[in-house]
Amino acid sequence: xxxxxxxxxxxxxxxxxxxxxxxxxxxxxxxxxxxxxxxxxxxxxxxxxxxxxxxxxxxxxxxxxxxxxxxxxxxxxxxxxxxxxxxxxxxxxxxxxxxxxxxxxxxxxxxxxxxxxxxxxxxxxxxxxxxxxxxxxxxxxxxxxxxxxxxxxxxxxxxxxxxxxxxxxxxxxxxxxxxxxxxxxxxxxxxxxxxxxxxxxxxxxxxxxxxxxxxxxxxxxxxxxxxxxxxxxxxxxxxxxxxxxxxxxxxxxxxxxxxxxxxxxxxxxxxxxxxxxxxxxxxxxxxxxxxxxxxxxxxxxxxxxxxxxxxxxxxxxxxxxxxxxxxxxxxxxxxxxxxxxxxxxxxxxxxxxxxxxxxxxxxxxxxxxxxxxxxxxxxxxxxxxxxxxxxxxxxxxxxxxxxxxxxxxxxxxxxxxxxxxxxxxxxxxxxxxxxxxxxxxxxxxxxxxxxxxxxxxxxxxxxxxxxxxxxxxxxxxxxxxxxxxxxxxxxxxxxxxxxxxxxxxxxxxxxxxxxxxxxxxxxxxxxxxxxxxxxxxxxxxxxxxx
Amino acid sequence: xxxxxxxxxxxxxxxxxxxxxxxxxxxxxxxxxxxxxxxxxxxxxxxxxxxxxxxxxxxxxxxxxxxxxxxxxxxxxxxxxxxxxxxxxxxxxxxxxxxxxxxxxxxxxxxxxxxxxxxxxxxxxxxxxxxxxxxxxxxxxxxxxxxxxxxxxxxxxxxxxxxxxxxxxxxxxxxxxxxxxxxxxxxxxxxxxxxxxxxxxxxxxxxxxxxxxxxxxxxxxxxxxxxxxxxxxxxxxxxxxxxxxxxxxxxxxxxxxxxxxxxxxxxxxxxxxxxxxxxxxxxxxxxxxxxxxxxxxxxxxxxxxxxxxxxxxxxxxxxxxxxxxxxxxxxxxxxxxxxxxx
Ligand SMILES: [Zn+2]
Ligand SMILES: [Zn+2]
Numbered sequence: 001x002x003x004x005x006x007x008x009x010x011x012x013x014x015x016x017x018x019x020x021x022x023x024x025x026x027x028x029x030x031x032x033x034x035x036x037x038x039x040x041x042x043x044x045x046x047x048x049x050x051x052x053x054x055x056x057x058x059x060x061x062x063x064x065x066x067x068x069x070x071x072x073x074x075x076x077x078x079x080x081x082x083x084x085x086x087x088x089x090x091x092x093x094x095x096x097x098x099x100x101x102x103x104x105x106x107x108x109x110x111x112x113x114x115x116x117x118x119x120x121x122x123x124x125x126x127x128x129x130x131x132x133x134x135x136x137x138x139x140x141x142x143x144x145x146x147x148x149x150x151x152x153x154x155x156x157x158x159x160x161x162x163x164x165x166x167x168x169x170x171x172x173x174x175x176x177x178x179x180x181x182x183x184x185x186x187x188x189x190x191x192x193x194x195x196x197x198x199x200x201x202x203x204x205x206x207x208x209x210x211x212x213x214x215x216x217x218x219x220x221x222x223x224x225x226x227x228x229x230x231x232x233x234x235x236x237x238x239x240x241x242x243x244x245x246x247x248x249x250x251x252x253x254x255x256x257x258x259x260x261x262x263x264x265x266x267x268x269x270x271x272x273x274x275x276x277x278x279x280x281x282x283x284x285x286x287x288x289x290x291x292x293x294x295x296x297x298x299x300x301x302x303x304x305x306x307x308x309x310x311x312x313x314x315x316x317x318x319x320x321x322x323x324x325x326x327x328x329x330x331x332x333x334x335x336x337x338x339x340x341x342x343x344x345x346x347x348x349x350x351x352x353x354x355x356x357x358x359x360x361x362x363x364x365x366x367x368x369x370x371x372x373x374x375x376x377x378x379x380x381x382x383x384x385x386x387x388x389x390x391x392x393x394x395x396x397x398x399x400x401x402x403x404x405x406x407x408x409x410x411x412x413x414x415x416x417x418x419x420x421x422x423x424x425x426x427x428x429x430x431x432x433x434x435x436x437x438x439x440x441x442x443x444x445x446x447x448x449x450x451x452x453x454x455x456x457x458x459x460x461x462x463x464x465x466x467x468x469x470x471x472x473x474x475x476x477x478x479x480x481x482x483x484x485x486x487x488x489x490x491x492x493x494x495x496x497x498x499x500x501x502x503x504x505x506x507x508x509x510x511x512x513x514x515x516x517x518x519x520x521x522x523x524x525x526x527x528x529x530x531x532x533x534x535x536x537x538x539x540x541x542x543x544x545x546x
Numbered sequence: 547x548x549x550x551x552x553x554x555x556x557x558x559x560x561x562x563x564x565x566x567x568x569x570x571x572x573x574x575x576x577x578x579x580x581x582x583x584x585x586x587x588x589x590x591x592x593x594x595x596x597x598x599x600x601x602x603x604x605x606x607x608x609x610x611x612x613x614x615x616x617x618x619x620x621x622x623x624x625x626x627x628x629x630x631x632x633x634x635x636x637x638x639x640x641x642x643x644x645x646x647x648x649x650x651x652x653x654x655x656x657x658x659x660x661x662x663x664x665x666x667x668x669x670x671x672x673x674x675x676x677x678x679x680x681x682x683x684x685x686x687x688x689x690x691x692x693x694x695x696x697x698x699x700x701x702x703x704x705x706x707x708x709x710x711x712x713x714x715x716x717x718x719x720x721x722x723x724x725x726x727x728x729x730x731x732x733x734x735x736x737x738x739x740x741x742x743x744x745x746x747x748x749x750x751x752x753x754x755x756x757x758x759x760x761x762x763x764x765x766x767x768x769x770x771x772x773x774x775x776x777x778x779x780x781x782x783x784x785x786x787x788x789x790x791x792x793x794x795x796x797x798x799x800x801x802x803x804x805x806x807x808x809x810x811x812x813x814x815x816x817x818x819x820x821x822x823x824x825x826x827x828x829x830x831x832x833x834x835x836x837x838x839x840x841x842x843x844x845x846x847x848x849x850x851x852x853x854x855x856x857x858x859x860x861x862x863x864x865x866x867x868x869x870x871x872x873x874x875x876x877x878x879x880x881x882x883x884x885x886x887x888x
């Protein structure tokens with residue numbers, strides 16, 4: 001574990017990319033092969049099965065630290081990370097250990113065969129033989145959610161440096177349904193046979209937001225445009241008589257969307273489609289919370305299948321007749337997609353995402369302005385000649401989202417942040433005027449700069465009116481512009497509305513509290529934009545959808 | 547009739563009715579007893595100040611021509627109906643806990659303090675009392691400090707590696723206290739030490755009062771850092787990442803603070819290295835300090851006050867929160883007095 005901890009420290013100690021990649025490349029050359037494989041797994045979101053509940057871990061850690069459980073629980077949100085909190089409260093280890101990363105993972109996996117007392121003994125003994133950083137990593141292996149400050153892209157680059165294998169090729173090899181238990185470093189990375197894994201998707205091509213005018217990108221005739229749907233970006237893989245559904249986050253979601261199995265009846269083997277998974281009804285997307293309900297369920301009750309059926313809106317064709325066609329121009333792939341999907345009957349769960357015809361950029365801008373009515377969040381621009389690249393790249397594809405909705409609101413409650421922002425106030429509740437009263441209608445956490453967070457933190461400390469546990473009521477003195485992507489009716493909320501993806505877009509130093517918006521304004525927005533059927537619940541984890 | 551408490555808590559600060567004075571008040575008052583020279587404790591515009599002789603020069607430097615009366619550690623002065631004395635707090639040079647006795651009842655205001663001797667300031671001394679007003683900036687069990695020697699060895703190791711790779715090591719530290727603590731404890735054989743102007747100003751004040759510090763070179767527009775290869779630069783926190791740093795060429799940045807104990811904060815700060823080094827007490831320190839006072843009543847200020855109060859109540863103390871305008875160990879907010887002192 002020491003070698004792995006060294007690597008982690010090197011990655012953690014710099015914010016610069018070059019030294020990170022160099023540290024990782026060195027590790028891929030000199031670490032034990034099993035450890036390399038596990039490191040690739042961890043950096044691509046795979047982890048050992050959880051064999052101890054976090055409840056037990058917390059209890060044992062508090063006990064070992066000699067503090068009451070409530071104090072542990074109060075400390076955890078401030079640190080923001082359970083594995084780290086445990087590592088920090090424990091007394092220093094009294095022994096050392098030379099076991100490798102893979103060995104320790106073996107210990108963790110072995111816990112499932114033990115009874116609770118034996119598990120506890122094993123965990124306490126591990127804590128007592130690991131240094132501070134190793135102990136944190138050990139806890140991370142148990143609790144999951146590994147973040148090492150290295151994206152999969154950088155990891156792939158480092159692996160490419162270490163092995164001499166092309167980066168895009170490696171990205172493809174590392175995709176799919178493998179675990180370190182089912183493969184080896186050699187089989188996965190070095191002597192890879194793509195046919196061995198029928199489920200394997202292609203690396204997703206992701207677009208940047210278009211910030212400059214589209215005129216800067218040449219003639220409209222060189223570009224295709226289509227709706228940017230607000231669902232889950234995914235790939236539908238059909239091979240060997242089976243189908244697989246992958247999310248952009250490389251999560252295998254086949255079982256969550258059983259209705260997509262019918263795609264096999266309409267599409268031949270050797271087909272891979274890039275599209276958007278949407279809850280769909282009456283020719284339009286259902287509100288996003290319909291899809292949220294589906295995402296949360298591993299098995300789907302019949303009622304939900306009926307109320308929130310999903311389809312795939314097909315954007316692109318990546319594999320055709322068993323052949324990888326990503327290098328062909330978009331216009332050609334799109335024509336093949338049209339032939340494959342365009343004429344399917346309505347009962348097929350795959351539909352073509354239509355292209356938007358436009359002959360000048362102004363016309364497209366006008367169409368884009370109607371996105372909300374369509375239930376889309378904007379349009380996508382794709383160059384006719386563009387190959388299907390891997391990862392987020394500039395130039396050939398752009399997302400051109402509609403501007404967010406905004407409202408000016410008064411800050412009334414503040415709460416301290418977690419983790420990175422443990423010593424700052426970052427979580428705020430905002431209100432609009434309703435006669436003499438201020439009615440809270442949304443929370444927001446993001447959008448300010450660090451400097452602004454520091455400033456508001458100092459202000460909150462001096463302007464607290466009352467405390468309710470961790471929440472402080474503050475003087476209604478500051479107005480913020482709140483930007484959001486959608487609005488919908490919500491009986492659960494005092495204000496009667498819920499916003500989608502609210503964030504602080506501007507601190508309105510120029511606006512006195514009296515000039516903030518009113519509940520009436522908010523209701524007018526609900527009337528204007530609430531019917532589009534596109535909005536959902538607040539407080540959901542933003543699902544990046546491009 | 548119930549007696550007045552020895553100290554009361556007002557919107558100007560901590561007040562002693564028997565002696566008609568304040569301790570570290572944040573609004574102008576007639577008489578202010580000051581625990582130490584940090585900006586959140588020693589504020590401008592009081593009519594009369596009292597502090598230790600070692601704290602006075604920095605206060606004069608920062609607050610200008612103030613009327614300041616000094617009282618050495620351990621000596622008692624009668625003010626009205628109160629007996630007052632100063633005792634080492636181990637926080638920064640000259641820092642004190644203030645002991646106030648009225649009719650046999652003793653209260654102590656800790657100011658900011660730490661337990662471990664740092665080789666720079668007068669080591670902390672516990673003072674017995676009935677009521678203790680303590681800071682709890684790091685009053686959570688996740689905060690515990692490694693011995694200073696270990697942290698200094700980490701800093702030395704980093705500096706040495708930077709020097710070997712041809713990078714300049716730039717460490718961010720408070721201008722009063724942390725900067726000199728690093729200065730007094732690093733291995734000066736590794737290379738020369740350059741200092742930001744605000745820090746060097748404080749160094750000059752401390753040297754003039756007889757505190758021994760290693761030689762340093764002030765960073766000025768005229769100096770050429772290339773003349774000092776392998777240097778360690780001690781900068782104010784707010785200078786990190788600003789154009790001021792460009793003159794040093796390729797740098798590695800470090801930051802020394804108790805907050806560096808938290809990985810999340812360390813990452814947000816975006817320095818290459820975080821060193822866990824604080825001039826405030828850690829969890830074990832604050833608990834042992836409270837126990838050693840023998841106090842039954844404890845008032846907690848700056849930090850995780852509501853959690854720490856609950857913990858103290860669990861331990862059988864009569865514990866309360868005092869709202870103050872002290873800022874504790876702030877990571878980002880520059881000490882405004884220091885920043886203008888360039
Ligand atoms: Zn201080
Ligand atoms: Zn303080």
